[in-house]
Amino acid sequence: MKTRVLLVEDQMLVRQGIRSLLALDSSVEVVDECDDGSSVVATLKHTDIDIILMDIRMPKVTGIQALKEMAAAEISVPVIMLTTFDDHELVTQAMQAGAKGYLLKDVSLDTLIGGINTVLKGDTLIQPSVTEKVLQGLQGLTVEFESYEQPETLSPKEIEILRLVAAGYSNKEISEAMFKSSGTVKNQVSAIMAKMGVRDRTRAVLKALELGWL
Numbered sequence: 001m002k003t004r005v006l007l008v009e010d011q012m013l014v015r016q017g018i019r020s021l022l023a024l025d026s027s028v029e030v031v032d033e034c035d036d037g038s039s040v041v042a043t044l045k046h047t048d049i050d051i052i053l054m055d056i057r058m059p060k061v062t063g064i065q066a067l068k069e070m071a072a073a074e075i076s077v078p079v080i081m082l083t084t085f086d087d088h089e090l091v092t093q094a095m096q097a098g099a100k101g102y103l104l105k106d107v108s109l110d111t112l113i114g115g116i117n118t119v120l121k122g123d124t125l126i127q128p129s130v131t132e133k134v135l136q137g138l139q140g141l142t143v144e145f146e147s148y149e150q151p152e153t154l155s156p157k158e159i160e161i162l163r164l165v166a167a168g169y170s171n172k173e174i175s176e177a178m179f180k181s182s183g184t185v186k187n188q189v190s191a192i193m194a195k196m197g198v199r200d201r202t203r204a205v206l207k208a209l210e211l212g213w214l
Contacts, residue, residue: 002029003116006043008054008063009082010035014105018053018082021109028116037066041073051116052079056090064090067097078119091126095202101125102168118170124201126168152195159213161188166205 005022007030009015019030032047034040037054038061056063063081070077080101081094091102101119103112118125154162164174175185189201198204 003027003120004029004031004048004050005116006030006032006034006040006047006049006052006054006077008034008037008040008052008058008066010055010058014055018105018112021112024109025113028113037061037063037069040066041069041075044070044073044075044077049077051120052077053082053116054079055082056094062090063099064093064097067094067099071098080115080119080125095206100202121170123170124165124168125170126166154192154195154213158188158192158195161185162192162204162208162213165189165201166208 005028007015007018009018012035015033015035019033022028022030031049032043034043036058040052040054040061043049054063054066061069063079067079070079078100079098080103081091081099082105083091083102084105091099094102101115101124103115103125107115115125161174161178164177169177171185171189172182174180174189175182178185180188193199193201193204196204196207198207
């Protein structure tokens with residue numbers, strides 16, 4: 001079964017370009033499009049979608065606002081934000097709003113499909129070329145967490161894993177880099193989040209930065 005994609009982008013040429021790119025891969029299908037964030041929630045109510053590719057900057061309702069509207073409507077379809085090099089501050093805000101992935105608009109087909117698959121598996125993705133600017137934008141950021149208690153201290157190995165998570169690596173990529181099984185890495189990432197009192201990888205990175213661990 002093909003992965004059903006909702007494409008949200010206000011610029012028609014960009015939208016057509018991404019649709020044409022995805023059409024080259026038989027595993028995905030763009031089943032609907034929105035030219036602004038204002039119609040995302042309504043579209044999701046009548047269309048069966050597996051994942052959303054959404055622009056951050058849009059003239060009426062931005063991608064970040066659309067994420068907040070989805071959360072208010074209790075819609076949990078994963079979202080990959082499409083960004084440019086200049087959008088790193090907005091990417092930071094999108095992290096807080098619940099986006100699961102971040103890719104540049106000039107991404108290759110292989111990277112785009114890989115990103116979609118990574119997010120569908122439950123992992124968080126930040127394209128390496130945008131990671132440095134995103135992390136710079138996170139410095140000094142005040143973030144609301146589930147728990148404000150001082151988290152348990154992480155071991156050096158757990159910090160190493162957390163650094164790879166912050167760099168946008170999937171569990172599979174971390175397992176290959178550290179010569180561990182994917183299952184072991186998944187369990188370790190879950191243990192790290194439990195120690196830190198957060199519910200997802202994005203908040204783990206944000207909290208680690210606030211605590212000066214990264």
